[in-house]
Amino acid sequence: MESTSKKNYEFRVYPDEKSPKLFKSPILEVLTKTKLWIIIVLYSAVAIFWLWVYMYYFQGTAINLISLFFLGFFTWTLGEYVLHRFVYHKIKDASYDTGMQYVFHGIHHQYPSDEDRIILPPIPGLVIASVFLGVFYLMMGSTAFTFGAGFLIGYLVYISIHWMVHSKPAPSRFNFWWKHHNVHHYQQHDKAFGVSTPIWDIVFGTMPVKGRKTITILKK
Numbered sequence: 726m727e728s729t730s731k732k733n734y735e736f737r738v739y740p741d742e743k744s745p746k747l748f749k750s751p752i753l754e755v756l757t758k759t760k761l762w763i764i765i766v767l768y769s770a771v772a773i774f775w776l777w778v779y780m781y782y783f784q785g786t787a788i789n790l791i792s793l794f795f796l797g798f799f800t801w802t803l804g805e806y807v808l809h810r811f812v813y814h815k816i817k818d819a820s821y822d823t824g825m826q827y828v829f830h831g832i833h834h835q836y837p838s839d840e841d842r843i844i845l846p847p848i849p850g851l852v853i854a855s856v857f858l859g860v861f862y863l864m865m866g867s868t869a870f871t872f873g874a875g876f877l878i879g880y881l882v883y884i885s886i887h888w889m890v891h892s893k894p895a896p897s898r899f900n901f902w903w904k905h906h907n908v909h910h911y912q913q914h915d916k917a918f919g920v921s922t923p924i925w926d927i928v929f930g931t932m933p934v935k936g937r938k939t940i941t942i943l944k945k
Contacts, residue, residue: 734820734914736834737943744836747828756848758841761888767847768881771854772874779874783867793868794875801879804857806925810918819915837910843891844884854880883921890920908933914940 748754776794779785813830814821821831833842845853854877861869861876890903902920909917916933919926926932 734818734940735943736822736914736940738834739836740838742836742839744832744839744842747832756846759844759846760841761844761885763847764844764850764884765881768850768854768877771851772877772881775858775870775874775877779867779870783870785867785871789868790871793871794878797872797875797877798879798882799875800872801876801883802919802922803925804876805880805883805921806919806929809920810929810931814914814918821914834910834914837891840888840891843888879921887920905933911942912938912940 746754747757776790779790809830810819813826815826821827821834823831829845833839836842854873857876858869858873861873865872886902887906890906905917905923906920913933916931916937916939917923917926918931923932
């Protein structure tokens with residue numbers, strides 16, 4: 726992989742190929758891939774279970790369930806931005822070609838059409854979801870279950886949009902998301918971190934700048 730400079734980040738991309746194996750173990754390798762429908766079914770079931778726990782075990786009210794669910798849903802959009810900007814990309818220069826950033830995200834940048842690796846696989850995803858639920862519970866007690874369910878469904882909306890913008894051809898109804906996200910992939914890797922909404926790019930000043938280019942895509 727090519728070395729990079731801060732102003733002209735070079736990255737080789739294979740737009741029509743499947744990504745290579747990450748692990749020699751076939752079991753570990755399978756765990757690095759997933760399909761959209763698997764995640765939708767799994768996380769929807771988890772979200773419904775959390776809502777049931779809140780209503781059945783903690784006698785939550787309908788108004789609290791609805792309001793906290795939508796608050797959690799909106800909070801996810803901020804979580805999406807923060808994770809993408811500060812975890813999936815390196816804080817110093819927004820690069821993603823080595824270390825944890827490559828395993829979790831850089832491989833997607835390098836093989837953007839590999840549908841098996843567009844979405845975080847179930848096991849690490851469920852671990853992260855459990856950590857979030859634990860943090861929410863420490864902060865807000867039993868209401869964490871309905872807030873967390875909204876947060877999780879927000880994630881499902883995000884990954885569904887993300888999967889759609891990388892499908893070929895992208896549906897016309899996703900044209901705005903496609904343009905915004907492809908600027909991040911192919912023109913300005915330090916901008917356009919929001920996928921489901923650009924609201925936090927607007928708030929934090931990371932909206933794409935017309936005519937600006939910080940990345941040179943090297944094709945094979």
